[in-house]
Amino acid sequence: KQWYQRRVAITAGVVPKPRSDCGKGEQLMVTFIAGYIAGVFCAIVSHPADSIVSKLNANPGGGVVSAAKELGLAGCWKGLGPRIIMIGTLTALQWFIYDSVKVAFRLPRPPPPEMPESLKRKLAAAQ
Numbered sequence: 001k002q003w004y005q006r007r008v009a010i011t012a013g014v015v016p017k018p019r020s021d022c023g024k025g026e027q028l029m030v031t032f033i034a035g036y037i038a039g040v041f042c043a044i045v046s047h048p049a050d051s052i053v054s055k056l057n058a059n060p061g062g063g064v065v066s067a068a069k070e071l072g073l074a075g076c077w078k079g080l081g082p083r084i085i086m087i088g089t090l091t092a093l094q095w096f097i098y099d100s101v102k103v104a105f106r107l108p109r110p111p112p113p114e115m116p117e118s119l120k121r122k123l124a125a126a127q
Contacts, residue, residue, distance in 0.1 A: 031099040039091030043084045048076040
C-alpha cells in the first residue's frame with residue numbers, strides 16, 4: 001500500500017493544485033490513474049513468470065528451465081499488451097472502488113506525504 005500511495009503522490013503532482021483544493025471527483029480520478037499505473041507495473045513484472053507457468057501447465061512434467069528455453073525471450077513477453085490493458089484496468093477499478101467507498105462513508109484519507117526532515121536539511125544546505 002505504501003508503494004501505491006507514493007504513486008498517488010507522484011500522479012497528484014501532475015494536477016496543478018494541492019489535494020486539499022481538489023474536488024472528490026478529481027481526487028478519485030487521480031486514484032484511478034495511479035491504480036492504472038500500478039497495474040501496468042505489476043503486469044510487466046509478473047508477465048514472464050506467468051508465461052512460464054502457463055507453459056508448465058500445458059506440458060506437465062517439464063521443468064521451469066526447459067519451459068523458459070522453449071518459450072525463449074520473446075515468448076516470455078508474448079501477450080503483454082492485452083495483459084497490461086486487463087491488469088491495469090482491474091487494478092485501477094479496485095483502487096477507484098476502494099477510494100469511492102472511503103469517500104461515500106466519509107472515512108479519513110491519509111495525509112499527503114511530506115518530505116523527510118533529513119532531505120529538507122540537505123536541500124536547505126545546498127541553497
